[in-house]
Amino acid sequence: MSVPIDRRNAILTILENMDYAEVSYLSKKFNVSEMTIRRDLEKLEKDGELIRLFGGAKLKTKRVYEGTIEERLSTNLLEKQKIAEEAIKLISDGDVIAFDASTSALEVSKRLRGFESLTVVTNNLSIAVELSNVKGVATILLGGYVRGKSLSTIGASLHQYMNSIFIDKCFISSKSLSFENGLTDSTIDEGEAKQAMIHKSNQVIVLADQKKIETVAFFQVCESNEIHTLITNEDIDMLPEIEESLENFRSNGTNVIIAR
Known part of the structure; x- marks a missing residue:
């Protein structure tokens, strides 16, 4: 795309789905x-x-609505708690685990008590604070541009750091899930951060309520x-x-756990 006006319009389109884009990207x-x-x-x-920032830019005014962290924390809380209770059973002493920026992952992190030795890798600032004083848990907070909507870090530096880390199990949630299209998200930057964790993990564990x-x-x-592994909640309807x-997930080899 060599026409400046077309390229600039395309940049704005990208920033609709990314809180921040780097010049190099x-x-x-x-x-x-x-x-x-x-x-x-x-x-x-x-x-x-837009507003130029060090190394990149973001939209001056976000044109699409995304729920605040407070709204996301309270949405389907009971379902998230039940899913988290099942997720914690999959964690063993000595594991290196990764948590994404989701509120579902935050619920799992609140249950990381009683372990002798765990290493947690996350781009979730809330999880880093939650685990900061938990005995037996060493927490690595991935660096990058801070995304206020989800209190997470994103960007190229996150990917670079992930290149040197090997993860046993990552716990990931997202906006949507289907067998045909897999796990999908509403923003590119959050999605790419999840991808970086998935690509370095031996086991990918998805936390998704039935909605x-x-x-x-x-x-x-x-x-x-x-x-x-897919962990979802029970729904009588x-x-x-x-x-x-x-x-279909089961037939394809995914371990499906129903949290009751």
Whole structure:
């Protein structure tokens, strides 16, 4: 894409789904020099479309609604707690585990008590605070740009740090899950952070209440066959399409756990 106006419009489209984009990322995306991207960002900032930050930019005004961390914490809380009770059973002493920025993962972290030796890798600031004084748990907070909506870190530095880490089990949630489309999220930057964890993990454990199943969001995090274990909640009024989806996961080799 060599026409500046088209490239700038495309940059704005990307920022609709990313809280922050680095110059290096946009340079590779459009196959142009970083200097060209900086000129684009300067023009867009003058037009009032975005704010330039160190090494990148973000939209001046976010045009799509995303629930606050407070709203997400209170949504389907009972289901998340039941799922977390099952998830904790999969953790063993000596494990290196990863948690994403989800509130479901936060619920699991609240139950990390009584272990002698665990290493936790996370981009979730709330989890880092939760575990800061927990005996037997060493916590690694991944660096990067701080995303206020989810109190998480994102960006290229997170990926670079993940390259040197090997994880036994990662606990991931997301906006949507379906057998056909796998795990999907509403924002690229959150989705890419989850991908970085998944690619370095021996086991991928997805935490998803039934309201997320058989729905699809904007960005694919991983395919169904990459999910080793799926933990969801029990629902006496389970829809036929959700029941079929869970059976498809089982038939494909995923361990499906129903939290009761």
